[in-house]
Amino acid sequence: MTDSQAVIPAGSRSELRHIVREQLKLLLEQKNYEGVKSLLVPVQPVDIAEAIEELPQSTQILAFRLLKKQEAIEVYEYLSPEVQQSLLQEFRDQEAIDIVESMAPDDRANLFDELPAKLVRRVLSQLPPEEREATALLLGYKPGTAGRMMTPEYISIRDNLTASQAQERIRRLAEDREVAYYVYVTGDTKKLVGTISLRDLILASPDQPIREVMTTDVIYADTDTDQEEVARLIQRYDLLALPIVDHEQLLLGVVTIDDVLDVVQQEATEDIYTMGGVQADKEDNYFEIKFPAVVRRRIPWLMVLILTNIATVFILSNYEAVLDEVVALAFFTPLLIDTGGNVGAQSSTVVIRGLGTDELRYKKPVWVVIRETLAGASLGIILGVIVIGVALAFVGQAAIAFxxxxxxxxxxxLAATVGAMLPFVFHRLGFDPALMSAPFITTIVDILGILAYLNVAKLFLGI
Known part of the structure; x- marks a missing residue:
């Protein structure tokens, strides 16, 4: 086994990546280009891409051009869209065409989404007709759908072939296609009629008809299926790839699991940003956007929260007499509203996550809300007992403690009920449940909590 083939533990890989990045910068500063080539020989393409991204923009193109052509093509697909665009604008025309032409059609479509229209037209017009047609097909579908993310580079066989004929066809096509664990079987009209695993195909008798070996119960999606649903189908049925068909069930492409992993990351990032009260765009790297955009994305929710919290100020001003008579009540206001906000945020988080992962597909919303309400009651009892002791220790009055x-x-x-219920309401109305996130839930619970607290005080203390 050579050094480049050696198995390296994950922790050591992290250290290795750091060493490569530092040595790459140093060698480029010294203009030791042969040293750069030798340094990058045993390095994985994804690690080379990461090292190039951390270089100053002026030297990124230089480092990239020191790679061998095939290696450069692989590295380019791992680069961030920003760096891809920057390099493409620096390439000579033929150099750009060679890189873009060698990309998978789905990766090429993703790249074109990020490029200026003028540059896309220039590059697209110089691609070979076959590649231009494949890319235009994908760009014709709506972003975020199966049609946009699929690749047309799959292997299909006719259902009238024998196992040996099918194997021969696969050997001819495999070099230029994105081969997964499955081979797709089509009829005379290219209609998807079945799938067969490579394992079953190899084990089949040479003269056995494909019809006898294939599986006719095919899991597929159409071109308009949302990318999140595509990811759920692949996860639910443990697939390595999902065939994509049109409304007539003609096979057009496949979505592979590596593309789905990108989607899962994008969607999770979008949900996390939304739940944090940040306007999300899953196509952007938040830490790469310009500072004015950072403020612009975060200010809307904060403005909404300020306006809604004015209601809390209004309520407190109307109960000024209660607070004046028993000043000790004010001591516990932060404790109560913070606890309520946290309980509500916990309930909304688990419900939003359940809706996002389809864990609640077969659960009745009423059952979920009741379950969270009971959980809130249990938490309230436990915390209430603790608070009685704390209140007695601080103010020494049993009435205030209770x-x-x-x-x-x-x-x-209230917090658990509201936190569990509102995501269902938004989901039913067709909005993203993540909008019912911690900041919004906390604000609603603050208002309800203050009202409840001061009215309980009036009742128990006879104010």
Missing amino acids: TVAISLLIIAV
């Missing part, structure tokens, strides 16, 4: 404890129970129940 007022705070009962208020905490009511607030925990």
Whole structure:
């Protein structure tokens, strides 16, 4: 086994990547280009891409041009869209065409989504007709759909072939196609009629008809299927690739699991940003966008929260007499509203996640809300008992201690119920449930919690 083939532990790989990045910078500064070539020989394409991305923009093109042509093509597909665009604008025309032509059609379509229209037209017009047609086909589908993310470079066989004929066809096509574990079987009109695994094909008798070996129960999606649903289908049925068909069930392409992993990361990032009250764009790297855009994305939710929190100020001003008479009540206000906000955020988080992963597909919303309400009540009782002891220690008045404890129970129940219910309401209305995120839930619970607390105080303390 050579050094380049050696198995390297994950931790050592991280150290190796750091060493490669530092040595690459140093060798380029010294203009030791032969040293750069030798350094990158045993390095994986994805690690080379990461090292190039961390170079100053002026030297990225130089490092890239020191790669061998085939290696450069592989490295280019791992680069971020920003660096891909920057390099493409620096390439000579033929150099750009060679790189773009060698990319998989789905990766090429993703790249064109990020490029200026003028540059896309220039590059697209110089591609060979076959590649130009494949790319135009994908660009014709709506972004975020199966049609846009599929690759037309799959292997299909006719259902009238024998196993040996099918194997021969696969050997001819495999070099230029994205081969997964499956081979797709079509009829006379290219209609998808079945699938066969490579394992079953190899084990089949040479003269055995494909019809007898293939599986006719095919899991597929049409070109308009949302990319999140594509990811769920691949996960649900443990697939390595999913065939994509049109409305007549004609096979057009496949989505492979590596593309789905990118989608899962994008969608998870979008949901996390949304739940954090940040306007999300799954196509962007938040840490690469310009500073004014950072402020612009975060200000809308904060403005909404300020306006809604004015309601809290209004409520407190209307209960000024209660707070004046028993000043100790104000001591526990932050404790109560923070606890309520946290309980509500917990309930909304688990429901939003359940809706996103389809774990709640067969659960009735009423059952989920009741379950969270009971959880909130249990938490309220446990925390209430603790708070009684704390309140007695600080103010020494049993009436205030029990007022705070009962208020905490009511607030925990309200928070859990609201936190579980609102994501379902938004989902039913066709909005993203992640909009019912921690900031929004916390604000609603704050308002309800203050109302509950002060009214309980009036009742128990006879104010």
